[in-house]
Amino acid sequence: GQEFRLEAVPGTQVQRYMVTFREPFLFDSPYSLTTSGYYFQRYFNEYAESRLGARATLGTKLTDLWSLAFTARAENVDVKDVAPWAPQD
Numbered sequence: 001g002q003e004f005r006l007e008a009v010p011g012t013q014v015q016r017y018m019v020t021f022r023e024p025f026l027f028d029s030p031y032s033l034t035t036s037g038y039y040f041q042r043y044f045n046e047y048a049e050s051r052l053g054a055r056a057t058l059g060t061k062l063t064d065l066w067s068l069a070f071t072a073r074a075e076n077v078d079v080k081d082v083a084p085w086a087p088q089d
Contacts, residue, residue: 014042032059046083052076 003022009015020036034057041050053075061067 012043014040016040026058030060032061033057034059046086047079048081050078050080052078 002024003020005018005020007016007018007020009017016038017040018036018038020034022032022034024032026033035055037054039050039052041048053073055071055073057069057071059067059069
């Protein structure tokens with residue numbers, strides 16, 4: 001059947017939030033679709049990093065042992081509060 005997952009991991013150094021939905025038989029076909037969105041933030045000694053993204057996977061079962069899947073992902077990565085002595089790269 002369908003799956004829905006909601007994950008929340010709040011914290012002071014690391015926090016992560018994710019929501020995922022999976023449809024194993026898309027429109028009563030042999031194809032499956034999984035979509036998810038997420039937000040991740042982590043504080044390091046020298047900087048802070050945050051990621052906001054989404055992912056979609058379309059798959060199909062070829063045999064009882066083999067399946068095929070294609071995934072697309074888009075992500076925005078933000079780095080801030082970088083130490084002044086850090087290299088330019």
